[in-house]
Amino acid sequence: MTTTSAPVSESLTRQVSQRVSQSVFDGSHLRVVLLVDVYDGAQQQFLEAYEQLCNQVASVPGHVSDQLCQSIENPSQWLITSEWESAPPFLTWVNSEEHVRMVEPLHSCVRDTRSLRFHVVRETGGPAAHAEPGERRLQSSPRIGDGVIRHALTFTVKPGSEEAVAKILADYASPEPRVDDTTRLIRTSLFMHGNRVVRAIEVRGDLLAALRHVARQPEVRAVEEAINPHLEHDRDLDDPESARVFFTRAALPAVHHVTAGEAKADAVRHALYYPARDGGGLRLAQLLSQQDEKAADDPRSPVLRSTIFQRDDVVMRLVDVRGGDTDPAQVLGLTDRARVAEVTALLDADALGVDASALSDGAAARLLTLARMELVTDRRSPDA
Numbered sequence: 001m002t003t004t005s006a007p008v009s010e011s012l013t014r015q016v017s018q019r020v021s022q023s024v025f026d027g028s029h030l031r032v033v034l035l036v037d038v039y040d041g042a043q044q045q046f047l048e049a050y051e052q053l054c055n056q057v058a059s060v061p062g063h064v065s066d067q068l069c070q071s072i073e074n075p076s077q078w079l080i081t082s083e084w085e086s087a088p089p090f091l092t093w094v095n096s097e098e099h100v101r102m103v104e105p106l107h108s109c110v111r112d113t114r115s116l117r118f119h120v121v122r123e124t125g126g127p128a129a130h131a132e133p134g135e136r137r138l139q140s141s142p143r144i145g146d147g148v149i150r151h152a153l154t155f156t157v158k159p160g161s162e163e164a165v166a167k168i169l170a171d172y173a174s175p176e177p178r179v180d181d182t183t184r185l186i187r188t189s190l191f192m193h194g195n196r197v198v199r200a201i202e203v204r205g206d207l208l209a210a211l212r213h214v215a216r217q218p219e220v221r222a223v224e225e226a227i228n229p230h231l232e233h234d235r236d237l238d239d240p241e242s243a244r245v246f247f248t249r250a251a252l253p254a255v256h257h258v259t260a261g262e263a264k265a266d267a268v269r270h271a272l273y274y275p276a277r278d279g280g281g282l283r284l285a286q287l288l289s290q291q292d293e294k295a296a297d298d299p300r301s302p303v304l305r306s307t308i309f310q311r312d313d314v315v316m317r318l319v320d321v322r323g324g325d326t327d328p329a330q331v332l333g334l335t336d337r338a339r340v341a342e343v344t345a346l347l348d349a350d351a352l353g354v355d356a357s358a359l360s361d362g363a364a365a366r367l368l369t370l371a372r373m374e375l376v377t378d379r380r381s382p383d384a
Helices: 010-017 043-057 087-094 097-102 104-109 162-171 207-216 218-230 240-250 281-297 328-332 337-346 364-371
Strands: 030-038 063-070 077-084 110-119 148-156 184-193 196-204 251-259 268-275 303-311 314-321 374-380
Touching (some): 030 043, 043 063, 043 097, 043 104, 063 087, 077 087, 087 097, 087 281, 097 104, 097 240, 162 218, 184 268, 196 207, 196 314, 207 218, 268 328, 268 374, 281 303, 281 314, 281 337, 328 364
Antiparallel strands (some): 148 196, 184 374, 251 303, 268 314, 303 314
């Protein structure tokens, strides 16, 4: 079972909500909505697959309840809703190999799906009607977003192919940024750390529509085909199931984002890789998110924006800082000395290519060198 963040005062939560556009660490209940489009004639097969999945999910830590609904207008449209104690246990499950295996029976009868996740802000009736405010585990105030959705993909390439892959990823032509009247690509940043690739994207509008748009672009498809021989895990983009499994495992969701100030022309973007010890990824991301919130309170902090991405034991932090010389500890998000030891204890020294003793002394400059990812390309939409 993962750990959620400690409760904070209502005044602090309200203050933070004015600048943090996204966080899974509120500790409030989570409502997950899955929209499903079932193939005609496959409704009974889908129902049977759901029953099997439902029995398995019931034993997952943090799961509270779920409902299956069928449209009264279109029998092919279904809705699955589930409630979780908080976001972290859900993310631990949905990003696991166990989940990949659980949902496999659904694929043959489902045409399309769309998953939406929401923190519960207000609730009427049921247990909430008689519970004290502090017992309801509701988000105390809405967060204020900036209209940008952040997402990332990560995968590894065969050792020895890093230079070839970096050249492929740096040389492709940028896809058309406009997706439709309401959605457009804002920024795409590609980084490498050893043989690990991270592609971070920023989208205004519908993330799913943007991802599908990018996948259809011939220049992007050419890049994907060119790197195929170099991937550690094989995939066949002409096989929908192979492509789906690959991109499901490659997804690196944003779990926390904070904006502490307006973007500056001289802002420098860093990508930092924090590989976690087995089972420590979510806790590591949570500790970094707490540091970023403190930095946002400090007018002396050079950090303008920070986004933390996490899946399993892979944690990546994308941070924009004011130009000029910057304290490595501030770039790393490790200004709280009391937390440095806990963060470094969660890091996988072997994945960083260093002896564990090199992390124990809290040498920020050394750790920054080890964690910094190499920029491959950073592209912005002309009118972003």
